Amino acid sequence: MVLLGIDWGARRTGLAVTDASWMLASPLAVIDTKKEMMKLSEIVQTSGARRIIMGVPFSLSTGEVKREWGGFSFFERLKPLVSCPFSWVDETGTTHESYTRLSVEGMRFKKKRESVDKVAASLILESFIQERKRRKNTVIAISGNLGTGKSFVARKLASLCNGFFLSADDISRSLTAPGAAGALAVRELFGESFFSPDGILDRKKLGEEVFSSPDKLNRLNNALHPLIRQTMTEMIQQKTESLIFAEIPLFAENKLYYLADFSLLTKSSADVIIARVKERDRRSVEEIHHILKQQAPPRDVESLFDCAVDTSHGWDSYKEEVEQFLNEIISYHREIMSKGM
Numbered sequence: 001m002v003l004l005g006i007d008w009g010a011r012r013t014g015l016a017v018t019d020a021s022w023m024l025a026s027p028l029a030v031i032d033t034k035k036e037m038m039k040l041s042e043i044v045q046t047s048g049a050r051r052i053i054m055g056v057p058f059s060l061s062t063g064e065v066k067r068e069w070g071g072f073s074f075f076e077r078l079k080p081l082v083s084c085p086f087s088w089v090d091e092t093g094t095t096h097e098s099y100t101r102l103s104v105e106g107m108r109f110k111k112k113r114e115s116v117d118k119v120a121a122s123l124i125l126e127s128f129i130q131e132r133k134r135r136k137n138t139v140i141a142i143s144g145n146l147g148t149g150k151s152f153v154a155r156k157l158a159s160l161c162n163g164f165f166l167s168a169d170d171i172s173r174s175l176t177a178p179g180a181a182g183a184l185a186v187r188e189l190f191g192e193s194f195f196s197p198d199g200i201l202d203r204k205k206l207g208e209e210v211f212s213s214p215d216k217l218n219r220l221n222n223a224l225h226p227l228i229r230q231t232m233t234e235m236i237q238q239k240t241e242s243l244i245f246a247e248i249p250l251f252a253e254n255k256l257y258y259l260a261d262f263s264l265l266t267k268s269s270a271d272v273i274i275a276r277v278k279e280r281d282r283r284s285v286e287e288i289h290h291i292l293k294q295q296a297p298p299r300d301v302e303s304l305f306d307c308a309v310d311t312s313h314g315w316d317s318y319k320e321e322v323e324q325f326l327n328e329i330i331s332y333h334r335e336i337m338s339k340g341m
Helices: 037-047 070-081 094-106 109-135 150-160 168-175 182-191 204-212 212-236 270-281 283-295 298-304 315-339
Strands: 002-007 012-018 025-032 049-056 086-090 139-145 165-168 245-247 262-267 308-309
Touching: 002 037, 002 109, 012 037, 012 109, 025 037, 025 109, 025 262, 037 049, 037 070, 049 070, 049 109, 049 168, 070 298, 086 109, 109 212, 109 315, 139 315, 150 165, 150 245, 150 262, 150 315, 165 212, 168 182, 168 212, 168 245, 182 204, 182 212, 182 270, 204 212, 204 283, 212 283, 245 315, 262 315, 270 283, 308 315
Parallel strands: 002 049, 049 086, 139 245, 139 262, 165 245, 262 308
Antiparallel strands: 002 012, 012 025
């Protein structure tokens, strides 16, 4: 499998490719970030790449990536133009190391500046290969709006291949258990009235409070989401040699693309969503609409996913599509395992 590495920059973007055995990562080209998107999509096709690897600048202090990082907008422009799935790897230090390598080669500064981006893309590929040889796992993000069956699909996929199911909502519940970090944060933000005498958070009452107020919802998300992402990332790192099916609400809205190697979107018609959620959660139609307003319509984000399925008519209506997607995932995971050390 040939990989294409991308070192995004606001002005210039460096590209590199591997051979099929991943033994060699070679600088390929530098493109104008703003003007040559179609050229890049052509390069992806002619290079024979079957996966794109993007470098992402994780903060050294928090391990987070700012949603405003320009590379996410670049990905959102490129993804609809190519059929390749994306993986992501920490790019911290690649530019500095590129200058160091080129200095050792005795290259003059002007020529060095022209080459540094594609050398950095090679380093991104090298980092990804080494990381995957160590982790030997594959992460599949399953996302979708409320009531579209993302949890069911994630569990179903995991059961079909003996994979590991990971739920952001389950993590949130553990973090808001009595005495946990998330519970302390919620208590500090909203007070004692949302907790029972024995310290159990009334999630339904809190939901009714925050979904009617964008400001309160943002405050809650800013407190809990970094804790959830940190916990999820740690669990992924620990589950080596595994297929991990992660149910991640707001995957596209929060630009969490870097957490996964594959992505699947579940969607359903509005009347099906309302019927499901009314029966399951005993929520009013007004509450459901409040929640859905915080989530992107499928038509706005579908092109950012590797697969999208309509679950309105039950498992049998989309089973074949999901199983075909699962075969692609398993094939890639076997290749990761075969290249492990």
